[in-house]
Amino acid sequence: MTNQYNLIKVSLGVLGLSLALGCLCLWGLNSTTNLGLTAFFRLGFAIGLIGAGLASLVGLVPLVYCLVRGNRxxxxxxxxxxxxxxxxxxxxIPQAQTLSLEGKxxxxxxxxxxxxxxxxxxxxxxxxxxxxxxxxxxxxxxxxxxxxxxxxxxxxxxxxxxxxxxxxxxxxxxxxxxxxxxxxxxx
CATH class of the missing domain: 3.30.200 (Phosphorylase Kinase; domain 1)
Structure with a gap:
């Protein structure tokens, strides 16, 4: 039995991080053209943007999997x-940690x-x-x-x-x- 709760929790985390990375890379691409930075930085931000897009696709796979299995x-x-x-x-709820003199x-x-x-x-x-x-x-x-x-x-x-x-x-x-x-x- 697949643990859907953990799958969806991880996929939403991956989607959130990839969205943040994508926004950062878009900002980087725009600011490199405005600041006149080298093509090396532009290439790095473009690769990061592609990586963010791929990560978002990977993040969508568990969500699609849960829906395809027949769940409404x-x-x-x-x-x-x-x-x-x-x-x-x-x-x-954990108790307050009490340590001995040795720290155990x-x-x-x-x-x-x-x-x-x-x-x-x-x-x-x-x-x-x-x-x-x-x-x-x-x-x-x-x-x-x-x-x-x-x-x-x-x-x-x-x-x-x-x-x-x-x-x-x-x-x-x-x-x-x-x-x-x-x-x-x-x-």
Missing amino acids: ISDLIRSLYTTYRIRRYAHF PLSTTQKVYQRANRSLLSLNVIIKGDKAVLSWYLPLNHESKQVLLDLLPNIRTELNLITKDFVFSDITSERGNQYQAKAHRIT
């Missing part, structure tokens, strides 16, 4: 919104929470028509996995509150560390 725009936006909300809900952290709970927060990057909710699927890879670390397993019933409740017209089943282990919950639309 409204389902895609709703999937992104639900994924964002549930990731914010499940995020553990005193508490291992911070590492446990860091691993748990890192696994949130794999959490994804996909809504397609009248079905929805939550997919999540939990960390291999026992403590981090236990913290998240205790949170699963609350996540299910929050999912049902966020998507009022879907009813999610319990989040159960599908294979190994992959956990999944399926939902259907209430009519």
Whole structure:
């Protein structure tokens, strides 16, 4: 299952950076003619402008991929919104860092929470028509996995509150560390 949330986040970042680079190169091309700079600078800005155009095309590929797979725009936006909300809900807020005299952290709970927060990057909710699927890879670390397993019933409740017209089943282990919950639309 493709993690659409991360794909679209990266593609929008690439599009934004390529747009900024393109504007900078256009400004550079105009100012080199006004200032009378050498052809070397003009060539550099022209190559940068071509690179920005190619980067923007590369940034559009994941967006087109998500749309070609049969997702409606409204389902895609709703999937992104639900994924964002549930990731914010499940995020553990780090404690203030306490260091020993050697500069090493005193508490291992911070590492446990860091691993748990890192696994949130794999959490994804996909809504397609009248079905929805939550997919999540939990960390291999026992403590981090236990913290998240205790949170699963609350996540299910929050999912049902966020998507009022879907009813999610319990989040159960599908294979190994992959956990999944399926939902259907209430009519």
